[in-house]
Amino acid sequence: MDNEKVEVMQIPFDKLTQKELLKHLYKRIEKNQRTFIVTANPEIVMQTRIDHIYKESVQSADYIIPDGAGIVVASKILGNPIEERVTGFDLMFRLLSYADKHNLSCYFLGATEEVNERAVNHVMSQYPGIVIAGRHNGYFTNDEEVAEHVAATKPDFVFAALGFPKQEKWIAAHQHLFEKGVLMGVGGVFDILAGQVSRAPRIWIKLNLEWAYRLVKQPFRWKRILKAFEFMFRIVLGRNKNKAGS
Secondary structure (H helix, E strand, O other): OOOOEEEEOOEEEEOOOHHHHHHHHHHHHHOOOEEEEEEEOHHHHHHHHHOHHHHHHHHOOOEEEEOOHHHHHHHHHOOOOOOOOOOHHHHHHHHHHHHHHHOOEEEEEEOOHHHHHHHHHHHHHHOOOOEEEEEEOOOOOOHHHHHHHHHHOOOOEEEEEOOOOHHHHHHHHHHHHOOOEEEEEOOOHHHHHOOOOOOOOHHHHHOOOHHHHHHHHOHHHHHHHHHHHHHHHHHHHHHHHHHHHO
């Protein structure tokens, strides 16, 4: 099923609302199609500029979703607007609800052993219909062995909380081992599931200020926030250059 895209620094984002994306995903799940999803923010796009392997990993995804207000703003500046931001956090919870309703299996990969265990226990308590295919912390070096182990469980969903760029590289390199399943990098979501970190209040999210809330709570993230500002600077600069050359 083809859908319209917008290129942001050579990364083709899908112009789908969350509702439209879920319709796509549910159909693919029903057909047992393997699906690689990348939820990309400005920081991830900036990383693809300096890491060619990572760029190829991201571009190999079946869906690249705008998880970041900066991507939506950039699409408008580029004259090909994306209608709405689709966060990886919200998408994962929608997929967990779907898995719960249809008794599908999920594998949870990433974070520390303690956080991983607590996150899975939370999922088991909140979504009793989900089959836990397995879990593994994110501290491993034997990528191939872990990938073969995960694939052997034949999960319907793999949520990889390995952080970028590792999670997208890991999925891209090993997706061929999976006959089916939604494979998705989810960053720090396990920390939220485990109660280690709280998500921004709804009003901050609604105002697209989730990044500011994270900065207040985790000041060490300031370097990452700078990347987002650099991203917007490059988008505006690129647009102005194109206008000058036309």
